[in-house]
Amino acid sequence: AQSVTQLDSQVPVFEEAPVELRCNYSSSVSVYLFWYVQYPNQGLQLLLKYLSGSTLVKGINGFEAEFNKSQTSFHLRKPSVHISDTAEYFCAVSEVGFQKLVFGTGTRLLVSP
């Protein structure tokens, strides 16, 4: 079975500051890794995913994440956040060969002016 831990339930940050949202996972089998964003009253939107290859993955809206196999981490970063980045961010894993996503509990990013 897989599990995902998002260590921070809420991250407050000022506009134009950098941000890192942390994600650690646990799995006895190979997994793929994902970051999704959820804006209020909306569904989830994929930011980026790691399947294989380069451990640095670039996504939409200026986000990137780095896969670290030894640390079993997949932290999400953005060098300069905007007010519009205020949302809930979910890290997820899926076992290779299966469509089922296992999500973390989410991190609420609060960007203030």
Place this chain on the structure above:
Amino acid sequence: KAGVTQTPRYLIKTRGQQVTLSCSPISGHRSVSWYQQTPGQGLQFLFEYFSETQRNKGNFPGRFSGRQFSNSRSEMNVSTLELGDSALYLCASSIAGASTDTQYFGPGTRLTVL
């Protein structure tokens, strides 16, 4: 191309009733997955359908069921509703249901059980 659509968007039911939620995937997508989102349990996988067959099921009681039609549209049904079934139910579609495929989520159906 239209996104994933879910109907209805909001639903209020009472305990003991049953409910059916509908999901229309993106055109050409053949896999549909359902997730339940609650403040206490977070996002949990319910089941996945591909070509009208349930391929994977989460850890939910038998009161939760689903089906997929030949046009890939999917419905999920919850019978004998309990207060704890109040949640946002999200549907996601992907092209072929491969684990590498991106899942595109709909806006969800918010179910309130009174």
